[in-house]
Amino acid sequence: MAKIPVAVLGATGLVGQRLVRRLADHPWFEVVALTGSARSEGKRYADVVRWRLPGDPPPQVADMIVQPSDPAHVPAKLVFSALPSSIAADIEAAFAQAGAFVSSNARNYRMHADVPLVLPEVNPDHLALLHVQQRQRGWTGGIVTNANCVAIPLTLALKPLQDAFGVEQVFVVTMQAISGAGYPGVASLDIVDNVIPFISGEEPKIESEPLKMLGTLSDDTVEAAPIAISAQANRVATRDGHMLCVSVKLKQQATPAEVAEVLRAFRGKPQELNLPSAAPTPIVVREEDDRPQPVRDRDAAGGMAITVGRIRECPLFDVKFVVLGHNTERGAAAAALLNGELLKAEGFVA
Amino acid sequence: MAKIPVAVLGATGLVGQRLVRRLADHPWFEVVALTGSARSEGKRYADVVRWRLPGDPPPQVADMIVQPSDPAHVPAKLVFSALPSSIAADIEAAFAQAGAFVSSNARNYRMHADVPLVLPEVNPDHLALLHVQQRQRGWTGGIVTNANCVAIPLTLALKPLQDAFGVEQVFVVTMQAISGAGYPGVASLDIVDNVIPFISGEEPKIESEPLKMLGTLSDDTVEAAPIAISAQANRVATRDGHMLCVSVKLKQQATPAEVAEVLRAFRGKPQELNLPSAAPTPIVVREEDDRPQPVRDRDAAGGMAITVGRIRECPLFDVKFVVLGHNTERGAAAAALLNGELLKAEGFVA
């Protein structure tokens, strides 16, 4: 099978780099273009990227010449967007207009009514919004988005509970890694021996995006799930891996053991379709008192599985537990990639 | 005025060292004895203490000979106990039996019905339990305890809300400093680039001790406050200063501004009595988006004031906010010291 030509928009940033690395040996996709800012354009990728991952850029793409983020220069029908939100809106629209499907990690279109906010294990059926989007916007391509790096693991952990017991209220307090702020991002003087109890713009996303993903598609629109979420976002001195302390009020009572069981048993469309980047077990449940931990669990299934631990009764709600997700993989780069794989598997791109 | 002779039991540990430092130039108290384990006994304090604070042990006590933790060797009617809980119960009882008042940081007696668990700004009247204790146990001295290093700042922040609006339910997620585990305590491999979502025995204390401190003394007993608390305790890579993310359901609705106002206006008995170690303002309220922070706020009022920030509406409860308290000062050593000062001011020791 010939590989599908794809591009990475905004390939020099932290998320772009991770996409580039994941695509280097992808069984379905082949990178044919990398785009960057005017400063990088026309230069060799390896010369302009400030590579923040271990080692060096993959040899397959090191010599590529960085292109402008313009469909005229990008011969791909599937593009992954790691663009900053300050410029993503127009560029992504231009690609969709020009007939490409954009799997975007940017926040701009996430909450647009006709744009699917997809977590493949949770709401793959929302891809159908792409037809609405094409009809309403007159596009031949389309935009699909993935959620915020906390909203993704939270929603993935809530989905099996929603299916089995119903979810009514959720408290979540996060301890988020520094990579979530990009590079240079968090100043070291702000985080060594310190915690910052605030991340700009984060809490509203955590309180809204899961409701769309857990919502119901009907009549060409998504009805948000009737769940109330309260979030407190904190930055701590970890490199990768967001920790979430979660308390959940269920519709129908369940024991911690029952909750553990439905989380452990959960499989979604990516597992069913055997998508290349899918974790065999999307939710790893651990029994130890002191897990999950960023250094030990963030790379579970290559960063594609979330880990849930300390499942126990909550004195106020029904159950509480701790969730860990790799923020720049499961929560960003690999999330966009998995959406791209779903687009292919569902026939949107070929 | 002649100073009151005092002793520090367990003077070589982290909390003991902080007590020793705070007592070095105390206006009311003079250290006349330091006790330690059999390993240290009979040796010069400066030679056996592994001093973990900046610089060196205070010259006033450096040459003292470490005594056994036995009232026969400790000529003081007021003793501060930084003993480990594994041995605190018998030793503290022996001192109380022998006529000394023990201000203890150990957890052993905290929840005993006849032992006051005192936070001077919150429940100074609970000291009256000492009379019950003397009567029931036949002691001429007595034991007063301070709470856990999270329970103290949490209770201090809840007290003004309880008084003004009533408190019904509390969610609290902590991010606790490594000094809370003593020395050697947390292994560096467990915390560099990591978070541990578990601290042994911590959550039950956080869920129970505030109820006793916020409870009502009547008929020689404390009736626990009818509040339900759900706690999740985490260890993060900060040296000092415990952060608490708190959501509170009030009995009577209040706006964030009203909550801020009552916190800011709060003063307690230590402020009224002008105790030497009292913070002028026990609760510092900050308006910035990103405060409190351990490195910037833990030393407020020499570590005796807690700092509250990010006071805002909670989508599920009435209000949420972030609290910071210095765990080994306000939450341990200085808490015991302030209880000692209260004992003196209230005439228990002279």
Add this chain to the structure above:
Amino acid sequence: MAKIPVAVLGATGLVGQRLVRRLADHPWFEVVALTGSARSEGKRYADVVRWRLPGDPPPQVADMIVQPSDPAHVPAKLVFSALPSSIAADIEAAFAQAGAFVSSNARNYRMHADVPLVLPEVNPDHLALLHVQQRQRGWTGGIVTNANCVAIPLTLALKPLQDAFGVEQVFVVTMQAISGAGYPGVASLDIVDNVIPFISGEEPKIESEPLKMLGTLSDDTVEAAPIAISAQANRVATRDGHMLCVSVKLKQQATPAEVAEVLRAFRGKPQELNLPSAAPTPIVVREEDDRPQPVRDRDAAGGMAITVGRIRECPLFDVKFVVLGHNTERGAAAAALLNGELLKAEGFVA
């Protein structure tokens, strides 16, 4: 005695903040002006400064209106410059021209032949260059500089050895704190779980500035000390306190015990004059195997004393040891302040 009016140029940066804090209760000096960039000018200091130290700006200066860095707006004959080197050259010259004495932490004039690079314990006599400077440049004021934050503790540790035994060659490898790079400075992704073996422009300063300070003033010029230094500068994840691993080849052999003795016995002009910011003992020598350490020793004498430990034979040179100095105090803010105090004590300002 009326206090001498002083100003801080560049008062909003990290070093400026430390100067402001040190000057708040100074016995000789009173801050009458703070200057800042165009963005801050005309606004209240407390409103524009992003205060990075614990707590808040001192109340004495919080309400001051930030001035432009222009002598016409700064009614002070003694000014402390924490200006960035990109703009320090012209501004400092304008102040000196206008008759003020500038104690500068900027690097611009350090190696100018007619500008004293002064470490008061080491070469207070170099202040005489101010007369040369005034003559050659036609200034009525003048500029005195302090050295780089590594060069200062290194030079201070070498001075007693130079006096007692002569110094010929020096190897120095540093482990420098993140505060040395200012704010935002080092990105957290570059330093959490990491070391950066490079600090731009640092090694040449370490290899040259000590030679001027240890040099001899004669005939209106400083002859550099005939010492060869090899430096390797590294950044590590500490907040404050630069560590230096030093090996020294002496002219005349000496035992580690002799080296320790001359370091311990060392006193300089600031001690002799009893300058307000002088450490009683400028070099603290420690005997423990594992000292100095940043968290335990950087605040020795309020950050004004350096600490030397692990003094022992070097298999290649004569002696090796480890030096710690507080980089933003002894190595920057307090260094400029001490130079200002020396200017006053020596009669340059009154």
Add this chain to the structure above:
Amino acid sequence: MAKIPVAVLGATGLVGQRLVRRLADHPWFEVVALTGSARSEGKRYADVVRWRLPGDPPPQVADMIVQPSDPAHVPAKLVFSALPSSIAADIEAAFAQAGAFVSSNARNYRMHADVPLVLPEVNPDHLALLHVQQRQRGWTGGIVTNANCVAIPLTLALKPLQDAFGVEQVFVVTMQAISGAGYPGVASLDIVDNVIPFISGEEPKIESEPLKMLGTLSDDTVEAAPIAISAQANRVATRDGHMLCVSVKLKQQATPAEVAEVLRAFRGKPQELNLPSAAPTPIVVREEDDRPQPVRDRDAAGGMAITVGRIRECPLFDVKFVVLGHNTERGAAAAALLNGELLKAEGFVA
């Protein structure tokens, strides 16, 4: 080809765990026994190991029953020893006596005259000492050791220089990762926001072991290389990867470019024999100003390549540079494994 049965002695410690992980899918070796202390003996490996690496113990060994460290219970002719030095001497001798070849990471026998201290890229010929050892000790097996985790990368970096130019004197200052101290090892209070300028017993090893590895085998004995080394060892807050700042005095002058060239071109016996764990390029030379760095370079070639950067002239010696080696892989577990592979390739085990 049937795989060779091997065992890991001391399989529950940090180095043991890494050996177990590396051996899980080894092309030549198959783990048939894991040994541990009396506490672990007779129990399932996965139940007793406190697994400190990401994820879980390999399924191939999870169910193995931990054996005593006694040849009678270990049916393997090749054993890897990750035993603590407090017990390694007798146990390793017992295995060698019983006919097994022991590839040991323990320090006990490293400097024994008849025990090879082997770094396969540097002195594979020293394996011949095994014949001397067998003859002198009456063993049918034998012991081969690998060096200290700093001595290994230092020696590997020096070897090409020794061959090309001769090496006379070496200054080395290290910044070592916390994993080097095992678990629990370094207390977090000793390293968060701190540096410890001392590692017990480390400097003598760094100053002596390279001389044996770089020495010459003749007449059944190794003559130490006539090189003088001065070491200063520091502990910093990195998880893995030891950094070495090195200055070298050569016998014959060479430019930094020439030094880079011989390092880059270096290949050894493991590369020639294509041993399974050999890095294709054992020394990675980087041109960037700010490399190597632990987080970016420690995993080069799966942790088997060292990285050298900042090669430049030294004002005192000929050349200076920075070396990074993964301390628990290249410097410990994988070092022992590579020695085992060399034993097999050279026919000592089959």
